[in-house]
Amino acid sequence: SLEKKTKEELPASFTENEVINKLTTENEQLKELVNSLEKKTKEELPSSFTENEVINKLTTENEQLKELVNSLEKKTKEEFPASFTDNEVINKLSEEKEHFKDQVSSLERKIDETEKKYEETSTISEERMNQIIETESKMIELKTNMQRLEEKLSDMETENQIFRKQTLLTSSSKRITPAAIPPLENGHPVAVKTLGSESVRRSHMERHQESVDALFKCVVKDIGFSDGKPVAAFTLYNCLLHWKSFEADKTSIFDRLIQLIGSAIEDQDNDNCMAYWLSNTSALFFHLQRCLRAPARKPPTPTGFFGRVTQGFRSSNSLSSGSFDVEHQVEAKYPALLFKQQLAAYVEKIYGIVRENMKKELSPLLSTCIEEQRTRNDDSQPSGSWLKIIECLDRFLKILKENYVPPILIQKVFNQTFQYINAEIFNSLLLHKECCTFNSGEYIKSGLAELELWCTEVTEEYAGSSLDELNHSKQAVRFLVSQEKDEISYDDLTNDICPVLSSQQLYRLCTLYSNENENENSKSVSTDVTTRIKLLMTDDVGEDDKSFLLEDNSSLPIIVEEVSHSQKDKTIPKVKPPSELLESASFQFLHDYS
Structure with a gap:
């Protein structure tokens, strides 16, 4: 048991x-x-x-x-x-335990490697997908630009042919006396008109001339705006359209209109007058750009398959471009096309006058700011000169907005003005040792903050990318106010602090920085950093060369044809005609356009 x-x-x-x-x-x-x-x-x-x-x-x-x-x-x-025995059991169990541990570690390594490869593959796939999407976008953009350029080239060729033809006709008419040529109509001789018909024609021409005189007498004055649109510009367009002046082979009305605009802008110091005519001329030009077209030419029949496909692609695009072009475009003749070119030149000229007037007013204020930064000790608050600069910008913006200058042109004006401000401030830092200091950096930083606040308040609609034009000054100031500059590495300087500055500008900024005040804020970067910067400078640039200065491109003219493509408003505006013209029976047709 x-x-x-x-x-x-x-x-x-x-x-x-x-x-x-x-x-x-x-x-x-x-x-x-x-x-x-x-x-x-x-x-x-x-x-x-x-x-x-x-x-x-x-x-x-x-x-x-x-x-x-x-x-x-x-x-x-x-x-x-x-x-x-007991030891054998323990040893066997230990061996099995170690074997299992090895297997677990091996599996964990394989899982980690697989996850890493998956992440790398996913990253590569995502990058390639982004590249494909970006490439497709660029291809579409290039196709669109190429089509636009081809259309513009075709229009230019057509206009040039019209200009050459008109030149030949003019030169021929000078060589041949009018008496030698019988009157023709569609290439055939016609009977001389009787005295009665001649008097009727003369009476009609006189009435038309009176209407033109009345129109010019009206639009030469400031007749204001209707729903944000310049009344003079669209009244002119509606009259010219009604009188079929755009389709006339010969007319003097456009020459008179150009002379009228030239006389109206003689007082170039009158900012309000310049803004008024910038608004009218630009609105008229942008509208002509949409509504006028050169006489159509029949394109050559494509012979190859690719040519036929390309022609089909263009025709489909032209049909989908909107009903505005098809329904409201007018086939313009030589005088109208010439007038459009002359009008574009006037838009660019008046725009330049407005921009230079603003720069002229800002120049002494900027000079005062630059002088103050050389002598001013307190650095944290903006001076009265910076506030006067803001007041100047506000004044010009108010004038441009009151005259309904297109926002795209206002953006261009302020972009170029901020280019000018940036060049003046940045060059002062690199030209004068007393400006290239910690205190000076703090002073300019406070002024740039005021400009940044101004851009934010007026919104992107009017400021555009003006703030980006100050990048050189902002990055130079960022270096000047940096603490412990001797600990800044080359990569930090070129990638984080001053990425847009050239090697010459960086070298000048680092070597000119003042060491007069013996404190940690006055120490510049290490010699290793300046040595690396100097190695990147071109051999043909000497020590005294001024290549580090920022070029002022603020006076470059704009190309108004390119600006017109940025116009978002493609509608035909309904503008209330001037009451002065509506009193005449000859202008009752203007009711149809209001």
Whole structure:
């Protein structure tokens, strides 16, 4: 029963230590059992038993117990071989544990490598997709630009042919006397008109001339605006359209109109007058640019497959360009095309006058600011000169807005004006040692902050990208007010602080920076940085060369034809005609255009 009990209580999964502990416990229990039996025997045996009998009985029981213990030990040894020691079990388990650890580590490495490759592949795929999208966008833009250039070239060729033809006709008319040529109509001689028909024609011409005189007498005055549109410009266009002046082979009305504009802008110091005529001439030009077209020429029939496909592509694009071009364009003749070119020149001229007037007013204010930064000690607050610059900008913006100058032209004016401000400030920093200081940087920084605030307040509609024109000055100031300049690395200087400055400008800025005040703000960059910058400077640039100065491109003329493409408003405006003209019966047709 003890063996059976041992089998039941000792599962095969027990380790040797557990078996030994179990056996030890059983032995202790057996010993206690023996002691208990001996005690019980003494109590239960009658006194009549002899000592030998007791001894024999106990001896027999002890032998039985010994045999039982030996049998149990033998059975235990059979079930747990002696070769299966405790150390071997531990070693085997340790080996398996290490093997599993290696497998887990290997799997983790493979997972990490796979994730890394996936991320790299995803990044590459995303970059390639972006490149493809960007390339497609550029291709579409290039196709659009190429088509636009081809159309513009075609128009220019047509206009040039008209101009050459007109020149030949003019030169021929000078060589041949009028008496030698009979009157022609469509290439055939016609009978000389009678006196009656001649008087009727002369009467009609006189009435037309009176109408033209009345129109010019009206529009030469400031007749204001209607719903934000210049009344003079669109009244002129509507009259010229009604009189079919654009389609006339010969007329003097455009010459008179050009002379009228030239006389109106003689007072170039009158900013309000210049803005008024900039508004009218630009509005008229932009409208003519949309509504007039040169006489159409039949294009040559394409012979190849690619040519036919290209022609089909162009025709589909032209049909989808909007109904405005198809319904309202007028086929203009030589005088009208010439007038459009002359009008464009006047728009550019008046625009230049407005821009130069603003620069002329800003120049002494900027000079005062530059002088103040050389002598001023307190650096945190903008001076009165900066505030006067803001007042000047506000004044011109108010004039331009009150005269409804197109926002695209206002943006151009302020962009070029800020170019001028940027060049003046930046060059002053690099020309004068006393300007290239920490305090000077703080002073200019406060002024630039005022300009940035102004651009934000007037919104992008009028300021455009003017703030970007100050990048050179802003980055130079960023360097001047930097703390611990001697710890600035070359990469920090060229990539983060002053990325738009050239090597010559960086070298000049770093070497001119003042070390007069012996404090940490006055230390310039290390010699290693200046050495690296100097290595990038071209060999043909000398120490005294002024190549570091920023070129002032603010006086470059605009190309008004390019500006016209940026016009967003493509509608035909309805402008209320001047009441002065509506009093005449000859101008009642203007009601149809209002």
